[in-house]
Amino acid sequence: MNTQFGDQVVLVDSVETDESSYCDSVIARQENLINSHSCGLGNIVPDDAVRVAMMLRAHCLAQGYSGVSKEAVEALVNFLNSGIVPRVRQYGSIGASGDLIPRNRIIQ
Structure with missing residues (x-):
């Protein structure tokens, strides 16, 4: 089973536990990860630019x-x-570099 968390795998319950609690733990981590990344700051990017990126x-x-x-x-x-x-939104990408919302940016 793949946890999809890289170095964060130490935060997932041990494989030694029963399979159902392990799976529940992975599902909870995935939901928390999605919720933590479901945010952005700044203006909304124009649809044309988003379509080009897609x-x-x-x-x-x-x-x-x-x-x-x-x-x-x-x-x-x-x-x-x-x-x-x-x-x-302008800021808050989840890129390969692992960048999230820039913390030192002033929000207007």
Whole structure:
């Protein structure tokens, strides 16, 4: 079983416990992780810019180097084709560098 938490795996209950409590622990961690990242600051990014970012991400993932499923790429393309655009704030990306909301930025 993969926890998807890298170095944070030490915070998940031990594999030694029974499987159901381990799975419950992983599910709770995943929900907490999503909730902690469901935030952003600054102005809302224009839909056109978000659509371009979605298209670029779909193109990048479609290259096949990341191991992402074909369905994930198809979902992005389907969102684009259906006009579904998430609301994205200027600050608060969850990028490969691990950056979250910049803490030293002054909010107006």
